[in-house]
Amino acid sequence: MAEVRFAKAINMALDETLTKDPSVVVFGEDVAHAGGPFGVTRGLLDTHGELRVRDTPISEATIVSAAVGAAMSGLKPVVEIMFMDFVAIAMDGLVNQAAKARFMFGGQCSVPMVLRTPHGGGVNAGPQHSQCLEAWFAHIPGLKVVVPSNPSDAYQLLKAAILDPDPVIFIENKAMYSMKGDLDEAAPAIEIGKAHIARAGDDVTIVSYGAAVNTALAAAATLAERDIEAEVVDLRSIQPWDEETVLQSLSRTHRLVILHEAVTNFGVGAEIAARMADIGFDELDAPIIRVGAPFMPVPFAKSLESRYLPDADDVIAAVEKVLA
Amino acid sequence: MKSRKAGNTAAKSQLLEFYERMLLVREAENKLSALFADGEVPGFIHLSVGQEAVCVGITSALEARDTLASNHRGHGHALSKGVDLETFFLEIMGKEEGICGGRGGSMHVADMSVGMLGANGIVGAGIPLAVGSALAHQVRQNDAVAVVFFGDGALAEGVLHESLNLAALWKLPVLFVCENNGWSEFSPASKQFIANVRDLATAFSIPSKKVDGNAVLEVHDAAVGLVNAARNGEGPQLLECITHRWRGHFEGDPQKYRSEDEMSGLADHDPIAAFEALLEKKKVSKADMQEVRDRIEEQITRAVEAGRAGSAPDFERAKTDVYTVREAV
Amino acid sequence: MSNGTELIMPKLGLTMTEGTISEWVVAPGDKFSKGDVILVVETEKIANEVEAPADGVFEDILVPAGETVPVGAAIARWNIGAAGATDKMPKEGSPVTSETPEKQLAPAAPAASASAPIAPPAREAGTRIVATPLARRIARQNSIDLGQVDGSGPRGRIKADDVRAAIPALAAMPREGARQIANPARRAPTSYEATVARRLSEAKRETPHFYLATEVDAGRLLDLKDQLNDEISGVKISVNHLIIAAVAKALAENEKANSVWQEGEIVTYDSVDIGVAVNTDNGLFAPVLKNLGGLDIVSIAAAAKAMVEKARSGKLAGDDLAGGATTISNAGMFDVTYMSSIINPGQSSILGVGSIRETFRPNKKGKPVLKQEMGLVLSCDHRIFDGVSGLTFLNAIKSYLEKPLKLLVK
Structure with missing residues (x-):
């Protein structure tokens, strides 16, 4: 057990899988010589060589589609898109190629690729470098979407994603790269699609994923001082997502708040809320409330962005509302 | 490396093989056209009638381990790379026993067992897939090359430019084949793309050639050279094949946008008729050619019968192929 | 429109x-x-x-x-x-x-009779009751009328706790198991199930039960039954019919046993009315046979048979289920020695009848004799009965069953 930063945990998972599996390759913009804009891939080129760890030109569409072609031809590519906002120019490879290959070719092949990309604000990166676009991918049959909330989960989930035979979008919140946490390399593997109860409680369920889980935990700590025990469910994976765990939690607390950093409208929270209103209808003792960003682009200025991002106070307000 | 004059020295049996392969593509597509008109082929299909020399000329220069990415006009690419004729018809007729279980149809015929990475419904999308496949060959050092077929309609797609660049930077074993039939869907390609593809290749330092895409031996000879160069670590290569699209963008396209002159002149560019004339010059007997024609007809009749006998795809089974279902450990 | x-x-x-x-x-x-x-x-x-x-x-x-x-x-x-x-x-x-x-x-007073078609809802017609899904579920399971529950949520929304507070037994209990992990299958009870649950919970909670058990030597009773069926045609007499006749006679002689506790008063009936438990496809019912006093065994059998058929065809009316101080619940067709039953709401006793079993008993000389015995358990409402009056009633029944010729005498 060691304390490592989030970025290092990802680096360790990449290093370990590159070592163990010769079919794993890593490529993306500035991932090799520069070690990645956030230092996540630092050292991989030196250890594993330029055949398998490569810098690409700034060609997101081709980076992603080449990963698909490589995955269909025997490799397990792990590619990086420097900011999640840039996937907009790489959608064909993900949506029309990677997601559909297995299905439209009658199950002849899988596409075992991973696309790593950072989302999230909080670093004043502005409207085109801060978005949380995971709902786009969760909407596409054939893609999996994983969002870790701490270094240990990042390490475990990335290893699981690389081993997974299907295309996985692995999302890292860029504000978390320096977050420290305990990492036990010998801990059992995490299964994609299984949620984790990050904190147990009886009064309200807060479902979240990624960095927002930590916001939920902070809110829960404040609520506990007022004798309100919130249960925090860390989804870990949003496609597939763990309906069963959420339903079980809702069946205990009968109140549901869903938190994510992404824009609320038409988001992941909408899907969870709709599903729980369906299969968990008779468990609900209050309306389901979503907490997320307002329906606007991520603003740049510090004062604007801090107001834009959902925080613990927003979660507390939502909890108060469902407890009313 | 084979001689540029390979065509001139080729044995009679090899010439008949080229003939048979082109005829297979031609007759299969003619049959698909008829089946489509009769409502036995659903959806839409894009035929490559008139372009048979390109796919046959290229694929005859490939090894089984080589991979191929295709496009929406991809029947010839699939059949000449070795996709089984019956499962091909079954697929396009939308049957469970089709090569893709009836999920893909004409625009998504694929057969991983012969390195056919799939036709593609998105113009230009096969190009970076082939680049990725070539990357896999390079990393795995398996002495294979990747080939991609794209039309002149794909020249304005950004991924072509990105892919040429990346392939050249990484010296990937990939052959870019531009089937230049002059039409970009319903518009003349000249109104859509200001440059030309060989200048693009030059810009990215990619060796390129331009051939008469209706002359199968010329295509083959050029392909042999370029494939070998790619296989030998010389990086990506590009081949422009000038050819003609006889049918519409898709079946049922009335082609009002093409002049009568152009349409009536197409037969002058028939790669199969030209090859038959060549065979006669090479003293291949009419009886030998008839035997090939008979064999193709019989194969296609059998394939259509198989297609008709196929069963409707199973919805529940289809659902299980959205994700890889792994056996419980 | x-x-x-x-x-x-x-x-x-x-x-x-x-x-x-x-x-x-x-x-x-x-x-x-x-x-x-x-x-x-x-x-x-x-x-x-x-x-x-x-x-x-x-x-x-x-x-x-x-x-x-x-x-x-x-x-x-x-x-x-x-x-x-x-x-x-x-x-x-x-x-x-x-x-x-x-x-x-919306007539002024609620209609108690089943024939009155329409009675007022608790709120004005058309007023939607605003309640959470969980509150609705709990109300449904406990047969709570949400119209009678005050909502403490926003805009008067009824929440689960509001409904729980309206259920006396639940109000005292802690919230449902907070650490419960399993997710067993759940469903709402049918109207019938909910009613049975509520009525029996009430009965068992409100009525102070005590139980008296005895065995009846049923040899002569069975002989009589056979004899009657041999000699009388028309209605087939069953053991149950004879038990009804025995209870009717015991009841007619025993004013206390024909009394019930009703909202703080003791009400004594003057007619001999007896409930009989009937198992039907739609559940267990206890229609009441009315005015059995003075009826001969054939008439009792005919009345019982008619009522059983009515119950099994789902045609019982509200009146059929009302009245009487006692009920006979005969489980003899199953294998049971003693059955201690819950007194039906509104009554003061219930007789649980077990199977007839063959057993050896010593005769006066100590030699084993094969007997046919039937276990009876009388559940009594202690507000009406005490031990002595309960035993008087039970022994009277036993006496009629063991000396069944008395049943044939007016």
Whole structure:
């Protein structure tokens, strides 16, 4: 057990899988010589060589589609898109190629690729470098979407994603790269699609994923001082997502708040809320409330962005509302 | 490396093989056209009638381990790379026993067992897939090359430019084949793309050639050279094949946008008729050619019968192929 | 387009909180006349025909047959007094038309009788009860009328805790297991199940039970039964019929046993009425055989047989289930030695009858004799009985069963 930063945990998972599996390759913009804009891939080129760890030109569409072609031809590519906002120019490879290959070719092949990309604000990166676009991918049959909330989960989930035979979008919140946490390399593997109860409680369920889980935990700590025990469910994976765990939690607390950093409208929270209103209808003792960003682009200025991002106070307000 | 004059020295049996392969593509597509008109082929299909020399000329220069990415006009690419004729018809007729279980149809015929990475419904999308496949060959050092077929309609797609660049930077074993039939869907390609593809290749330092895409031996000879160069670590290569699209963008396209002159002149560019004339010059007997024609007809009749006998795809089974279902450990 | 009004789920008895629509007799567009049957509602234990209070036109079904809704919920739209109604419609301005359907749906006092079709909901017709899904579920499971529950949530929304507070037994209990991980299958009880659960919980909670058990030597009883069946044709006499006759006689002789505790008063009946438990496809019912005093065994058997058939064909009326101080619950056809039953609400005792078993008993010389014995357990309401009066009643029954010729004497 060691304390490592989030970025290092990802680096360790990449290093370990590159070592163990010769079919794993890593490529993306500035991932090799520069070690990645956030230092996540630092050292991989030196250890594993330029055949398998490569810098690409700034060609997101081709980076992603080449990963698909490589995955269909025997490799397990792990590619990086420097900011999640840039996937907009790489959608064909993900949506029309990677997601559909297995299905439209009658199950002849899988596409075992991973696309790593950072989302999230909080670093004043502005409207085109801060978005949380995971709902786009969760909407596409054939893609999996994983969002870790701490270094240990990042390490475990990335290893699981690389081993997974299907295309996985692995999302890292860029504000978390320096977050420290305990990492036990010998801990059992995490299964994609299984949620984790990050904190147990009886009064309200807060479902979240990624960095927002930590916001939920902070809110829960404040609520506990007022004798309100919130249960925090860390989804870990949003496609597939763990309906069963959420339903079980809702069946205990009968109140549901869903938190994510992404824009609320038409988001992941909408899907969870709709599903729980369906299969968990008779468990609900209050309306389901979503907490997320307002329906606007991520603003740049510090004062604007801090107001834009959902925080613990927003979660507390939502909890108060469902407890009313 | 084979001689540029390979065509001139080729044995009679090899010439008949080229003939048979082109005829297979031609007759299969003619049959698909008829089946489509009769409502036995659903959806839409894009035929490559008139372009048979390109796919046959290229694929005859490939090894089984080589991979191929295709496009929406991809029947010839699939059949000449070795996709089984019956499962091909079954697929396009939308049957469970089709090569893709009836999920893909004409625009998504694929057969991983012969390195056919799939036709593609998105113009230009096969190009970076082939680049990725070539990357896999390079990393795995398996002495294979990747080939991609794209039309002149794909020249304005950004991924072509990105892919040429990346392939050249990484010296990937990939052959870019531009089937230049002059039409970009319903518009003349000249109104859509200001440059030309060989200048693009030059810009990215990619060796390129331009051939008469209706002359199968010329295509083959050029392909042999370029494939070998790619296989030998010389990086990506590009081949422009000038050819003609006889049918519409898709079946049922009335082609009002093409002049009568152009349409009536197409037969002058028939790669199969030209090859038959060549065979006669090479003293291949009419009886030998008839035997090939008979064999193709019989194969296609059998394939259509198989297609008709196929069963409707199973919805529940289809659902299980959205994700890889792994056996419980 | 429509000037119709809503037909609401009527309250067909004091305890009714919800009803299941078992059949719509009219279809949208049908005209009906006053007294025509509009629909059949299944409640608690009986099916009720709901009749039209006036002529009119039936417009639309809002709740299909098979669904259960709370009393007061809108279940259909009808138009009473519309153009197109039958010729028998009273003219405008006549006394009948001034009685609007709403008023008819809301008479001043709740109707206790099953024949009165419509009683008021707890809230004004058309007022939606705002409650959370969980609150609704808990209310349904406990037969709580949400109309009687105050909501503490936003805009008066009824929350789960509001309903729990309305259930005396639940209010004292801690919240449902917070650490419960398993997720067992759950379903709402049927109207019948909910009613049985509520009534029996109430009965067991409210009535101080005590139990008296004994064995009856049933040899002579069985002989008599066979003899009767050999010699009398028409009705087949069963052991149960003889037990009914024995209890009837014991009851007629025992004023205390024919008394019940009713809201702080002791009520003594002057007629001999006995409930008989009947198992049917729709559940267990205990219709009451009335006025058995002085009836001969053949008449008792005929009455019992008729009532059993009525119960099994689902035709019991509210009246059939009311009255009587005691019930016989015979489980003899199953394998049971003693059965201690819960006294039916409103009564003061119940006789649980076990199977007839062969067993060796010593005779006066100590030699084993094969006997046919039947276990009886009398559950008594201690507000009515004490040990002595309970045993008096039970021993009287036992005496009639062991000396059954007495049953044939008036």
